[in-house]
Amino acid sequence: MSKSIFYHAGCTVCISAEHDVIELIGKDNVEIVHFGDDKSRIDEAVKAGVKSVPALVTPKGNVLHINFGASMADVIG
Amino acid sequence: MSKSIFYHAGCTVCISAEHDVIELIGKDNVEIVHFGDDKSRIDEAVKAGVKSVPALVTPKGNVLHINFGASMADVIG
Numbered sequence: 001m002s003k004s005i006f007y008h009a010g011c012t013v014c015i016s017a018e019h020d021v022i023e024l025i026g027k028d029n030v031e032i033v034h035f036g037d038d039k040s041r042i043d044e045a046v047k048a049g050v051k052s053v054p055a056l057v058t059p060k061g062n063v064l065h066i067n068f069g070a071s072m073a074d075v076i077g
Numbered sequence: 078m079s080k081s082i083f084y085h086a087g088c089t090v091c092i093s094a095e096h097d098v099i100e101l102i103g104k105d106n107v108e109i110v111h112f113g114d115d116k117s118r119i120d121e122a123v124k125a126g127v128k129s130v131p132a133l134v135t136p137k138g139n140v141l142h143i144n145f146g147a148s149m150a151d152v153i154g
Contacts (some may be wrong), residue, residue, distance in 0.1 A: 004101065020139050024081065024102045060098050064143050 004030045007045045008054040013069035017054040021066070030056070035075050046072060081107045084122045085131040090146035094131040098143070105134070112152050123149060 004075040007023050008014035021030060033041045035053070045055070052071045056064045083098050085091035098107060110118045114132070122132070126140040129148045133141045 015141070017141060020135050020137075020141055023137070024106075024133075024135060026079075029101075037152070058097050058101060060097075060100070064094060064097055065145075066141050066143055068142075 002059050004059060005033060005048075005057045006030050006054065007033045007035065007041070007050055007057070009070055009075050010034055010036045010055070013067050014054040017069075021054075021056060023051045036047040042072075042076060046076075078146075079136050081136060082110060082125075082134045083107050083131065084110045084112065084118070084127055084134070084148050086152050087111055087113045088130070088146040090144050091131040094143045094146075098131075098133060119149075119153060 004025060006018060007038050008018055018032060033045070035042055038058050045057075048061065050057065050065075050072060052065050053075060054066050056066060058064065081102060083095060085095055086100065091126065092129050095109060108123070112119055122134075125134050125138065127142075127149060129142050130152060131143050133143060
């Protein structure tokens with residue numbers, strides 16, 4: 001995997017961070033996953049180590065939790 | 078200001094995030110500030126809205142708190 005993946009859940013903090021991340025690393029370098037649109041990706045995110053959203057998983061698989069929008073428990077629940 | 082600024086305090090979480098940020102946005106696009114080396118930058122970071130480290134302040138002035146290493150209270154104290 002060569003792209004980063006930005007996981008979010010549509011909260012205000014998430015949207016703001018999404019804009020910042022796109023500006024910083026470029027739209028073509030990041031896949032945006034919105035759990036509201038695609039709940040099937042939640043499992044994958046949890047397995048990658050995402051504990052809260054918004055979060056950016058780097059191409060190396062490191063998880064950067066950015067600010068704090070919602071815990072995964074809230075997203076799943 | 079056209080560069081982002083990455084503030085950190087040398088903690089393990091900080092160093093790991095520093096590597097990820099440099100890899101994602103490029104060494105030339107980010108200034109790294111280590112409070113252990115330069116305490117005089119703490120004021121500036123607090124004024125920019127940095128509440129914990131590591132944190133990335135974007136060229137637009139938005140603060141992205143990444144994971145959690147230490148609160149600014151710990152850094153200052």
